Amino acid sequence: MRIAIAGTNSLAVLIAYYIQQETNYHFVLLSRSERPTLEARDFPVLVVDYDDTSTLQHALLGVDVVISTVTGNPQVALIHAAAANRVSRFAPAEFGSTPNTSSEPENDPLDRGRSLAVALLEHYKTTQGMEYTLFICGILYERFAPGGLYQQALSLTTPAAGEGDYILNVRNMTAEAPIWDDDEDLVSLCLTSAQDVARFVVEALEMRQWPTTLSMVGERMSVQSLVALVEEVRGTQMQSYISHNMASLQSEYVLAASMEDSARQMRAVNHIATAMGRFDFREPALNRRFRNIQPVRLRDWLIRTWGSST
Incomplete structure (x- = not known):
């Protein structure tokens, strides 16, 4: 399995660390700029331009799973590039709250492009079978x-x-x-904790199927x-x-x-x-499934x- 992690914030780096330490999967961190300190830790980094469709698609060649920690237009471009490359699974940067069903997205100040990302992922799930899941962790x-x-x-x-x-x-x-x-x-x-979010996300890579939401606490x-x-x-x-x-x-x-x-x-x-x-939320799915993780x-x-x- 080859995994692309979009972003180089602390959560992205934690996910990369646990992939490196606990799996045999190949991964790459997608960054807007060079990250020599990460490369010094043997974390492969690929510089990407989210405004350049062709280079973004090139960065995802051979990738099976995309884990995003970027939001807004960069994430939208990433979803389209993943679909164009027939990526199997996509985890958007929507960690945190459960979906808001009580108002329209334009009336939800916390939406921040979430509904658009989910709509795109649902479209590509229907049209070409690209799985996605929202990792819901509550408050960090x-x-x-x-x-x-x-x-x-x-x-x-x-x-x-x-x-x-x-x-x-x-x-x-x-x-x-x-x-x-x-x-x-x-x-x-x-x-x-952010550390436990990363641990659960990496464990979830082993699942045969991804439901559209996976919660942890x-x-x-x-x-x-x-x-x-x-x-x-x-x-x-x-x-x-x-x-x-x-x-x-x-x-x-x-x-x-x-x-x-x-x-x-x-x-x-x-x-x-x-x-x-x-x-x-109650009965978090990932806690039940991966009891080896003690948060x-x-x-x-x-x-x-x-x-x-x-």
């Missing part, structure tokens, strides 16, 4: 790392992905949390429990703690829009999506990342 632990996803070189195009942009700020011990949903029930979410808990866990690990209470329900989240979004505060708007959008259950517990990750005062 690294959202709560120093510097957030940006500092960890993850989701570089995701808005509001810096330190403290989602639910809580571990450094400053402040929280603005979507605690209750529309029915006033406690909101829950699934979380997974490191830990599932209520947002209320997440805040309490951070307080326990840090050994102190939140200095500021705002609890939201759906009504207050909608008000927060309207206020942010009236102030033309785009960062605050995106924070409200992510919190509303959380309260709607976009990052919550990192969030408590252990927090202690390793931030230290513990308990």
